[in-house]
Amino acid sequence: MLKIFAFMLTCSLPGFSDSIPLFNGKDTAGWEFSTPEGKAAWSVKDGVLACSGEPIGYIRTEKEYENYSLTLEWRWQAGAEKANSGLLLHISTPNAAGPWPKCIESQLGQGNAGDIWTIGEKAVAKGVNKGGRWIRTADPAEKTPGEWNTMTVTCKGDSLTITVNGVTVNEATGLSAAKGAIGVQSEGSPIEFRNIVLTAIE
16 A cells, blocks of 8 residues: 555655657658658557668657657668668757758667757767767667667757667767757668657756
8 A cells, every 4th residue: 555655655756757659550640741742751660660771751740749758669671771760859940951850869770770860950979979870889889670679868058968779878968959859761772660758847
């Protein structure tokens, strides 16, 4: 009884929030496509959001978010090599860089998951900066194509922290944007997503 009371009390405390599934596992309700043609790249089956990689573009949430922890799982096709995609954060202006919006990208590309790209935005990360790309500072042991990886990004104010498969791989401060839509890329490679869950933080 005391444990139940303690749990109920915790749920009422400031800063506690239930998790929100951004992807319902059935369809793309709550999301919009970067172009009408881009819809052809995306499909949903058995609780998985699948992307063929073509045409190039992205899918983004209809709502904007700030101060949150976001977790998603992704996997590449078995046998994939140099496959590329990304998690887009704080999306604002569409087509700020060709097909990509103004945003901050947490890289999902094979061998680079957790690198940070600044697309029309600014940030300062702990790793080496190579032309606007902040290289991750740890190796998260990405899974073999065909197996699921997990990324968690915590965005609070003008900072963010990225973990991949339980390893903290990047941290950044001084972000020039603190809120916006959330998206994932169609960038030439088949990729699948599931369990896209957001938890608000204070």
